[in-house]
Amino acid sequence: MLAQYRRLFTRPGTVAFTLAGLLARLSMSMTGVSLVVLIAERRGSYALAGTVAAAGLVAVAIGMPLIGRLVDRFGQARVTVPAVLYNLVPLCGLLLCVRLGAPDWTLYLCWAAGSAVPNLGGMARARWAHLLRDAPDDRHLANSLEQALDELCFMTGPVLGMVLCTTVAPEAGMLAAGGVGAGGALLFAAQRRTEPPTADRPATTVAADRSPLRVPALRVLTLTFLSTGMVFGALDLTTVAYADALGNRPVAGGLLALVAAGSCVAGLVFGTLRPTGPAGARFLRGVAAMAGLLLLPLAAGLGGAGLALLGVALFAAGTGTAPTMVTGMTLIQELLPQRQLNEAMAIAVSGIMIGISTGSALAGALAEHAAPGAGYWIPAGAAALALLIALAGRRHLGVGPRPPGRTASEPTVSATR
Template sequence: MLAPYRRLFARPGTTAFTLAGLLGRLSMSMTGVSLVVLLAERRGSYALAGTVAAAGLVTGAVGMPVIGRLVDRFGQARVTVPAALYNVVPLIGLLLCVRTGAPDWTLYLCWAACAAAPNLGGMARARWAHLLRDRPEDRHLANSFEQALDEVCFMTGPVLGMVLCTTIAPEAGLLTAGGLGAAGALLFAAQRHTEPPLDDHPATGRHGSPLRVPGLRVLTLTFLSTGMIFGALDLTTVAYAQALGHRPVAGPLLGLVAAGSCVAGLVFGALRPRGTARARFLWGVAAMSGLLLMPLAAGVGGAGLALLGAALFAAGTGTAPTMVTGMSLLQDLLPQRQLNEGMAIAVSGILVGISGGSALAGTVAEHAGPGAGYGIPAGAAVLALLLALAGRRHLGPPAQEPERVVGVAH
């Protein structure tokens, strides 16, 4: 199954930027749980930890597209290096404020100021889109591999953060995440020979936001609904395990979701893509909607943790093909000069969805049965399917602007 991926890394420099980007993404996956553990331990409040984390998600959703636009205009290295160095400052400020007992508002300010973190996952996909612009099948393979890397980080990052915070010091998780993030970003920026070139046209007054492309709006709304799935699944699974008296099992259960997505992403990438990307995307969202009925049935039916784990693994297999094909569509719809900003907008949609899904799931967990919250990810998947179907005519390459298509041979 892994044999097709070898040809991706036969190209010079691909291994280096992939490993550097992996460090940065591992850092991002560690920060959430590390922040919560730190504030819960030092300030004694999970509520404070949750609201500070939410503030960071909101500013991140706003700041990420801004960084993406700067990357498209000035280049990856010229933006990534100062952004990575700047981002260390508010992180250290947060740790100092916690340590010195500063007022709560300083925590919100420092964490919100961390919104300049470069989106290394999006920049790595932009590099693949440039390197494989004449090889759409290999681009599909690369997007699948990148999605699998995301899932590996989601599985290992929170565990690493928790271990550091509980065995060394509550600050150890964020300190390590900050160091890994800065190192990964700087090493990534140093790989200049694989960096996509800047557009050779004047950068002023010729195009606005990539959201003017209808297909990106459809994809962003669909990804927002997908983010609601992630957020609701996480919180509902924790609440369900706690209601059964097995809260420590919540971590492994959530790991099964990520494992299912990782395996599905690798298998999906190894398969030869058939049909149009639009058709594959619609089928992927439909499959995701059907598979998410399984955790709902297991949770509401009281099937137990073992069957719930199997249902969560199966549900996870539906998300990777949807995300992989969605990113491929995005690369087809946008010109290279707006690709980083467009990917950042899509990821921002996911972040907003995660925040909203967590909030809804928390409300349901307090006022309904322990398994009822699994209705939220199932409903969010149906919403994603309806949005994709409603906007499907916008998900094909622009018919009258073939020069905008990235990665399609003319």
């Protein structure tokens, strides 16, 4: 397995941008848990923590596709550097407002102001797509690696954030996340050798480009990813609240790490398997597996199985997410032209962000008004919704009969232009 992944890094510059991107994404995995613990500790409300997190994620979901379009037009480095420096301002504002006891509305305002977040994961995948444009098998391997790295971040980040918040100070997790994220993003932007070229087009042509959302398959994928984001958001907050209800809140970071560990292992193994059949069919199978496996945490939570068995269930549930995400990103790379790839992947990630915010808000409210294990109904239901959406749009994904008016040889992208 390692030999297959090692061959990706024989290309010059790939090690540098991968490590820098990994460092930047580590901060994202720390932020969610650190924000929840900070506000819950200083303000005593999981509901407030969930809705503040939701406000920030909605703002990022709106801003990220716009940043992605700028990246496609002007290049990764020219957009990433000012965006990263700007986002440090609202982060500092949030920490000050929490520390000084400012009104709750200031927390929403500060966190929503940090909306200029570059999609580092999407930019890394765009680099791989450019470097491996003539090697589809290696591109599948690279997408699997990136997903595994994402999960590695979400395996270690919550634990690190929880440790900092509970042993140093409630603000420590957010401070560390801001510093690590800014440093990693700036290092990533400095790797100019592997940066994909920008589209060499007049401004009038760029303005006339249609949105990638006009591609039907991207709409299906974005809605499916939105439901998958609900899984992530609800699972995170429910697990923190569940561990807290049992008097073991510091264990929550480890439980969330098990979800990411399951996905990381599944992603690495999935990358070594040679893709067979249409990517759309593989995507449907992945969503179905995810929906089935998310019944396990629900059963453990409702059955009062304890934290040990819940951890096993969360690890198993995590194995269903990586194949879905890897295949979904592969579909986007196949369906969208290079000149819109950053924007398209940012739209997909924005769907995940909106889903995370929705799942966090729902789980936060439920955590205060229902038994702790009841919150696991939300990720299980969201996974089922993702499967229904993918099934309803399967013809746009290349599964089953084609949409009316499209010939067998006509690609999805050209049908929308």
